[in-house]
Amino acid sequence: MEEYSEAVVQYFLEHQSQLYDEPVAETLEEAEVFLEENFAVVLNSIKECRNYLDDMGLDVIGLSDRELQEMDEVFSLPDGRFLLFDC
Numbered sequence: 001m002e003e004y005s006e007a008v009v010q011y012f013l014e015h016q017s018q019l020y021d022e023p024v025a026e027t028l029e030e031a032e033v034f035l036e037e038n039f040a041v042v043l044n045s046i047k048e049c050r051n052y053l054d055d056m057g058l059d060v061i062g063l064s065d066r067e068l069q070e071m072d073e074v075f076s077l078p079d080g081r082f083l084l085f086d087c
Contacts, residue, residue, distance in 0.1 A: 004035050008042055011077055019072050019085065035083075043082045049074060052084060 006028065013031040016024055025031035043049050046065045053060045053068070060068060069076050075083035 002036070002039075002041055004032055004040075004042065007079070008077060008081075008083055009035065012040075012075065012083060015075060018075060038085055040083055040085050042077075043084055044080075046082065049082050049084055056086060 009028050009032045012035060013025055013028060016031070025034045041052065043052060046068055049068055050060050050063075050065075068074060069082075073085040077083055
């Protein structure tokens with residue numbers, strides 16, 4: 001199971017509207033549970049995101065790095081890492 005830093009959980013809590021029309025969490029604890037239940041992963045680079053999405057069966061060959069970063073399921077964290085939800 002993925003362990004999420006407080007900064008990652010806080011970022012998701014503040015930016016959850018990127019992926020969801022209505023809030024799915026109101027507290028840090030709820031946000032962390034939501035991330036765990038939805039198997040969100042934290043990846044270190046856009047290359048890792050590309051490889052992860054490819055491994056999940058998503059055709060990302062023709063997408064630029066910017067297009068990958070703009071996907072709703074990809075959260076660009078302030079520290080340069082990425083929070084990614086299974087598509």
